[in-house]
Amino acid sequence: MTTDLARLSINQETVKQWSLEELATGCTASGISHVGLWRAPVQEYGVERAAKLMRESGLSVTSLCRGGFLTATDPKLRTAALDDNRKAIDEAATLGTDTLVLVSGGLPSGERDLTAARERIADALAVLAPYAAERGVRLAIEPLHPMFASDRCVVSTLGQALDLAERFPASQVGVVVDTYHIWWDDQAPAQIARAGASGRIHSFQVADWITPLPAGVLLGRGQLGDGSIDMRSFREQVDATGFTGPIEVEIFNEDLWARPGAELLAEVAARFTEHVL
Amino acid sequence: MTTDLARLSINQETVKQWSLEELATGCTASGISHVGLWRAPVQEYGVERAAKLMRESGLSVTSLCRGGFLTATDPKLRTAALDDNRKAIDEAATLGTDTLVLVSGGLPSGERDLTAARERIADALAVLAPYAAERGVRLAIEPLHPMFASDRCVVSTLGQALDLAERFPASQVGVVVDTYHIWWDDQAPAQIARAGASGRIHSFQVADWITPLPAGVLLGRGQLGDGSIDMRSFREQVDATGFTGPIEVEIFNEDLWARPGAELLAEVAARFTEHVL
Numbered sequence: 111m112t113t114d115l116a117r118l119s120i121n122q123e124t125v126k127q128w129s130l131e132e133l134a135t136g137c138t139a140s141g142i143s144h145v146g147l148w149r150a151p152v153q154e155y156g157v158e159r160a161a162k163l164m165r166e167s168g169l170s171v172t173s174l175c176r177g178g179f180l181t182a183t184d185p186k187l188r189t190a191a192l193d194d195n196r197k198a199i200d201e202a203a204t205l206g207t208d209t210l211v212l213v214s215g216g217l218p219s220g221e222r223d224l225t226a227a228r229e230r231i232a233d234a235l236a237v238l239a240p241y242a243a244e245r246g247v248r249l250a251i252e253p254l255h256p257m258f259a260s261d262r263c264v265v266s267t268l269g270q271a272l273d274l275a276e277r278f279p280a281s282q283v284g285v286v287v288d289t290y291h292i293w294w295d296d297q298a299p300a301q302i303a304r305a306g307a308s309g310r311i312h313s314f315q316v317a318d319w320i321t322p323l324p325a326g327v328l329l330g331r332g333q334l335g336d337g338s339i340d341m342r343s344f345r346e347q348v349d350a351t352g353f354t355g356p357i358e359v360e361i362f363n364e365d366l367w368a369r370p371g372a373e374l375l376a377e378v379a380a381r382f383t384e385h386v387l
Numbered sequence: 388m389t390t391d392l393a394r395l396s397i398n399q400e401t402v403k404q405w406s407l408e409e410l411a412t413g414c415t416a417s418g419i420s421h422v423g424l425w426r427a428p429v430q431e432y433g434v435e436r437a438a439k440l441m442r443e444s445g446l447s448v449t450s451l452c453r454g455g456f457l458t459a460t461d462p463k464l465r466t467a468a469l470d471d472n473r474k475a476i477d478e479a480a481t482l483g484t485d486t487l488v489l490v491s492g493g494l495p496s497g498e499r500d501l502t503a504a505r506e507r508i509a510d511a512l513a514v515l516a517p518y519a520a521e522r523g524v525r526l527a528i529e530p531l532h533p534m535f536a537s538d539r540c541v542v543s544t545l546g547q548a549l550d551l552a553e554r555f556p557a558s559q560v561g562v563v564v565d566t567y568h569i570w571w572d573d574q575a576p577a578q579i580a581r582a583g584a585s586g587r588i589h590s591f592q593v594a595d596w597i598t599p600l601p602a603g604v605l606l607g608r609g610q611l612g613d614g615s616i617d618m619r620s621f622r623e624q625v626d627a628t629g630f631t632g633p634i635e636v637e638i639f640n641e642d643l644w645a646r647p648g649a650e651l652l653a654e655v656a657a658r659f660t661e662h663v664l
Contacts, residue, residue, distance in 0.1 A: 217615050256533050259615075261599075264571075319537055338494050338498075
């Protein structure tokens with residue numbers, strides 16, 4: 111099978127076993143020209159230094175994960191969250207990516223009001239979106255699977271993400287379409303069309319859904335083709351809106367991390383061609 | 388605090404450590420007059436015998452769990468599923484409950500088409516609903532949390548459940564409103580109103596949402612008040628539709644099962660009064 115890697119972006123957490131330098135070398139050697147990065151390993155390596163490494167390797171950075179966690183009620187925590195998000199926006203700008211992914215945050219301890227938490231996200235976006243726009247960075251609200259609603263992200267559907275994003279210009283706030291989080295939702299096709307029509311698909315990510323879920327459920331994502339998601343159908347829906355950007359593969363899975371990085375990357379590339387394109 | 392137990396129904400899986408006889412004795416001793424039963428322990432005890440025990444204990448059976456698993460593509464498996472559901476309907480009739488809860492089924496191995504799977508459920512309901520109606524039993528489609536979409540139930544939202552139920556008379560097919568499965572959904576309030584307006588709330592169940600989820604996620608439900616769900620708000624929404632029936636507490640949690648049944652039942656009753664009523 112021939113592989114077409116022009117649209118493939120490798121999120122660095124997919125090959126977490128690799129250092130940033132190994133990622134750059136590995137992608138270049140495989141003909142992959144896009145990567146998605148995470149703040150912690152980039153900070154550890156040095157943001158300017160990471161930007162230089164990507165530039166010199168000919169790699170474009172399709173997104174930086176992650177800002178967000180904007181649901182705190184405590185004023186000090188809210189201020190700290192806004193400061194940290196400004197820092198994340200600065201880092202995105204330094205890395206040369208136009209997209210900062212937001213994981214919006216769960217319910218603060220003892221809170222049960224999802225609607226109020228979602229409103230606090232909107233309040234924070236009103237502060238952060240202009241700051242980001244001045245630096246050439248778009249904020250991308252990622253709806254997370256409803257199983258993360260209490261502890262990571264009260265934005266559980268693409269519809270909810272768009273309800274928030276549409277309060278702002280599309281050039282400032284959009285959404286992430288991630289198959290893993292929305293595949294179960296019969297409203298997803300209509301919401302993908304809605305997002306595309308207003309130019310708000312700022313990132314498109316893919317991972318497959320497999321069971322049983324591990325304890326804590328965070329690391330339960332499946333290799334492309336191993337699970338229940340019709341990823342080609344989602345890619346076709348996203349493409350049908352006019353989206354032509356890179357498609358980021360973002361899989362968190364300890365079994366995959368236990369394998370040699372180069373072997374895993376080759377498998378991801380083959381599966382991407384077979385199941386997504 | 389005084390406890391008002393008139394509307395409390397104890398699903399037998401909540402006190403799984405108890406035998407059916409212990410359940411009957413324990414509920415009677417606590418002033419609880421409703422229970423929800425499960426097929427396997429009832430079959431083990433004997434269906435007629437269980438019906439007699441409930442009758443003689445003055446306990447009403449608010450629902451039987453569960454029929455369903457109606458998504459198979461293999462003709463032999465489909466026939467077997469329909470036969471088993473007819474048996475479940477017969478058992479419900481024998482137990483004197485008017486409600487059979489349906490867990491509709493996940494994706495068959497290798498299948499990725501959720502829409503087609505949901506249509507197969509509708510096809511099966513067309514066969515089963517009249518059979519149930521002749522025996523005084525209503526079918527109640529339970530939307531399960533989207534984290535169960537692949538392996539247990541492709542019906543993930545109350546909206547989807549109603550889309551299926553509304554193809555049939557409300558006297559034959561309705562839905563289960565279970566806080567655990569739908570709490571994250573901003574469409575839930577509108578869908579509860581829709582379900583109530585057409586007389587389709589055939590069962591109302593409560594459990595709380597806690598994290599971290601255990602491996603396999605099935606046994607991760609929380610004691611009332613321990614988690615993120617505003618259960619009183621849901622009870623008020625359901626009541627606002629005119630629903631006056633029993634409210635079933637259905638919690639699957641190994642930590643709770645490790646405790647003495649009577650102690651757990653007393654805690655459930657107190658929490659029910661504090662967090663639901």
